Amino acid sequence: MYRTGQPVHALETTQRFDRFHNGELHDEYFDLTLQPKFDAGGRIEGVMSFAINVTERVRSRQRAEALQADLLTAARRQAQERAAFHNVFEQTPALIALLRAPGHRFEYVNPAYQALLPGRPLLGLDMAVAVPESEEQGFVALLDRVYQTGETFFGAELPFAPEPVDGGPARTWYFNFTYQAYREDGQVAGVTIFAFDVTEQVLARQQREAERQQLHKLFMEAPAPIVILDGPDLVFQLVNPAYQRVFPGRALQGKPVLEAMPEVAGTAIYHSLRGVRHRRNLRGTRAAPDAGPL
Known part of the structure; x- marks a missing residue:
């Protein structure tokens, strides 16, 4: 990326971390984007890295795949005993449906799937007829592709908004799911x-992101100078306009304190900042960014 200037995107890259500070490494998954940073002359002067932790998404899919494999194995063993075949699915919290033919006719739905669409007749009807909103929201097209190609489709946290029941409020659900062809x-x-409801997980993350953005907005609009310093080198992670006005014309964002402000080296305030971070590490906690005027 640094040589070509072209962004690099990597999905579900794996990193190992000692999350609990006990010497045991755990896999974490990230969607990663590396973006070039250009100077005023259009030359690449650095790299910006944006990473989103998608560990829960990956593990949810892995659990879904494991459950699907187990259920399909059980189904093959009992292929001649349809009642027993269906009984495997009746008690699972996953939403399960069996569709047949190019029109995706409902042959079977388990109670969890039917509960998503209460009061609707499904069995014997094509998906587009029984659940017209699924066609409008693109799910029938996905089913068509799986039926035509035989390739499994994995959906991660995709939204589905069924028509409200009896004039009730509209609601959007989020699911991790697989569409898999059978032969x-x-x-x-x-x-x-095979679908898993992850609505609470998604809404909780959206709320956290909204709160983060609100806090960022408050920092940026605050009349008082505020910065957030991160890492052992005390890198300027956030610089609000009020703080930047104290140092007009000086580039701060993304730079360590001593690079952006070499004049503070050896001063009491710099040693104080270093001391705060050192004391947090001694307490065995993860060092949080330091916020406040320098």
Whole structure:
């Protein structure tokens, strides 16, 4: 990326961390973007890294895949006993449906799936007829592709908004799910749906992000000078306009304190900042960014 100037995107890259400070490494997954940073002359002067922790998404999909494999294995063992085949699905909290033919006709839905669409007749009807909003929201097109190609589709935290029941309030649900083709006599006969409700997880993350943005907005609009310094080098992670006005014309964002302000080296305030971070580390806690006027 630094040589070409082209951004680099990597999905679900794996890093290992000692999350609990006990010497044991745990896998964490990130969606990573590396973006070039250009100076005023258009030359690349650095790299910006943006990473989103998607560990829960990856692990949810892995659990879904494991459950799907277990259920399909059980289904194959009991292929001649349809009642027993369905009983495997009746008690799972996952939403499960068995669709047949190019029109995706409902052959089976478990109670969890039916509960998403209360009062609607599903069995014997094509997906687009029984759940027209699924076609409007793009899900039927995904089913078409799986049926035509035989390739499994994995959906991560995709929203689905069913029509409100009896004039009730509209609600959007979020699901991790798989659409997987199944075969009879070597030919694709239909598609199975395995979905997990992750609405609470998604809404909680959205709320945290909204709160983070609100806090950022408050910092940026505050009349008092505020900065956030991060890492052992005390890098300027956030600089609000009031603080920048104290140092007009000086680049601060993304630079260590001593690089942006070499004149503070050896001063009491710099040693105080270093001391705060050192004491936090001695207490065995993860060092939080330091906020406040320098």
